[in-house]
Amino acid sequence: MTELKRTPLHELHLSLGAKMVPFAGWEMPVQYKAGVMAEHLHTREKAGLFDVSHMGQVILRAPSGTAEDAARALETLVPANLLGLAEGRQRYGLFTNAQGGILDDLMIANRGDHLFLVVNAACADQDIAHLQTLDGVTVEPVTDRALLALQGPEAVGVLSGLVPDAAAMKFMDVAILDWDGVALWVSRSGYTGEDGFEISVPAAAAREFADRLLADAAVAPIGLGARDSLRLEAGMPLYGHDMDAGVTPGAAALGWSIPKIRRRDGARAGGFPGADVILAELAEGPAKKRVGLRPEGRAPIREGVAIFDAAEGGAQIGTVCSGGFGPSVGAPVAMAILPATLASGDTVWAELRGKRIPVSVADLPFITPDYKR
Amino acid sequence: MLKYTEDHEWLKQDGDEVTVGITAHASEQLGDVVFVELPEVGREVEKGEEIVVIESVKAASDIVAPIAGEIVAVNDDLADNPGAVNDDAMAAWFFRIKPAGGESIDGFMDEAAYKALIG
CATH class of the missing domain: 3.30.1360.120 (Probable tRNA modification gtpase trme; domain 1)
Known part of the structure; x- marks a missing residue:
């Protein structure tokens, strides 16, 4: 090791x-x-x-010395509106793969003459190699x-x-x-x-x-x-748990990070890995989607717990991807990718130690964020 | 007199019954306890059988029956206040067990031996 x-x-x-x-x-x-x-x-x-500090910090620079040219290059890997990202602003985005899955999520900041990226620690080496496939930009890991x-x-x-x-x-x-x-x-x-x-x-x-x-x-x-x-x-997904290379942005409920301009009929539609799959799913609506879960009682339902559509028998419809006790909520909370036909307030069942526990489908986030917009 | 198991349970002889909880050391290792699932009163359990589930903010853990016997009482207060395990592990008992014939807690560690175990 x-x-x-x-x-x-x-x-x-x-x-x-x-x-x-x-x-x-x-x-x-x-x-x-x-x-x-x-x-x-x-x-x-x-x-x-x-x-x-374990997270990866990376500077992406174009030879022209403009953030715009770096943004144009990065848009071929990330389905976000990066050319529309003003200097001094930051945006959330995803690296996608050819199958429409998510390679990592990241923050992208426009700092005038370059872009500054922050990526997940576990994906940093892979992300840097991925960025190095771009033509005409330099990738500078900040170590x-x-x-x-x-x-x-x-x-x-x-x-x-x-x-x-x-x-x-x-x-x-x-x-x-x-x-x-x-x-x-x-x-x-x-x-x-x-x-x-x-x-x-x-x-x-x-x-x-x-x-x-x-x-x-x-x-x-x-x-x-x-x-x-x-x-x-806060309802925020964690890479490797709530999303990975086999989960699409639509299923991860991260379609909001892909603006109209990058979707079908947008001015810069597509042009990123897996665009066909991802944009078709967003246009038609995903069959499955990450939702919040509130189990009845106090027992937490953690990652890996199976979710069923019935109290007995029935079919498994998903698996908890993140779950635990929410100290501010004062109750257990969890997330799972479940059929999009389920609505907030619907009941599903979690199988915990051989018993099925009723669980309410809930809106995310579980708390009200307090951002200074 | 208190006895201790290698699974970090404390055992207290009360007449012909034994009260069982977890040690302060165990509760510190578990972290904040948020849920405790207790066995049903009247249940006959085997030694080593997993009969209590403790969920902390970090993970789920099992507590085993230290001896064979019948569960004669459980601490229902833990359902509403699982954090009592962290506040005072010696007061937050889990269950009382009536030992099956021939079962005794005499062979378990005393306090000095347990303290040596946890260092």
Whole structure:
């Protein structure tokens, strides 16, 4: 087995009493002393600091020195409107494959003379190789910067105490902000359903920056455990669980990331891998779609639990792709890809330890997000 | 006197019945407990049979019957307040079992032996 990689904040995690686990080839904090439940609730009430340095940061540059030319190239791999992405703005997108499945999901930011991408840790090497197939652009993996997320209602107050210009940013804005001579690459976005920021900081300054954030009484360190329960409540899919190379954007309920301009009859329709399959499905409506699930009672239904269309007998109609206990919901919550004929409020059954439990189909997200649009 | 199992259960002899819970060490390892499924009162169980399901925010775990016998009581309060297991593991008992003939908890670890086990 290859050695696990460590983030620039490794020593900080140890000093904070983190429980470290292997994750996508990295040694990452799954929780700190407070535990998953308290960390989750703290993030929704105040502010949580996450080390997400394992995620891949990549600069995509065209020889012309314009983000527009990089965007034109990237549109051949990602079915999003990237030519319409204004400077200083960020957008969510998908890498698709020829079969119409999803290779990864990513964030794409227009920074004037280039695009800045953030991809999943487990897919980073594959994504970079995929980007290198593009003609006329250079792919620059950013390996000397940490990536932190500061999430929660008090995030803006805390961050603007260090970099005042953060306060004026809107949801999905990106900016390079100066912190005592250190260039922070800041976006107002996250993976929790809360207002907050994702901040790329030079590795050498990461510890001091994290210490400064943690010095604020509102900020607590948050591990991957609570990151997962926060994103689950926010209805956000996790690559490798809620979507993968065999799941289409329509089935993953991510069709919203493919705008009209890239769909049939759009000005730049298609032109990305799997376009025929993906656009036909979006035009006709997907046969299956990712939905929320609320089991009756308190027992969580986790990934892999089979979902049936009847209390006894019947047919299996899907499998839980993400599930657990939602600390803010105060009840178990889950997601599954189920027949699109099901509506919110319909009952299906989860088979848990040999027993069928009634489960209500629910709208996503389970909580009301608080983005500063 | 308290006895302990290698599965991190504590056992307390109450007359001819044995009360069973999990140790504070176990509850810390599990993390926040969000659901506990208890056996039915009156059920005859075998030693080693999985009779309790504990769901924490992280994962599901099973608790086995430390001895054979009949379940004579369960702590229904855990249905509404599973977090009691984290608050005070020694108070949050799971079930009482009436040992089958010949069964005893005498052979289980005492506190010193259990502390040595968990380091």
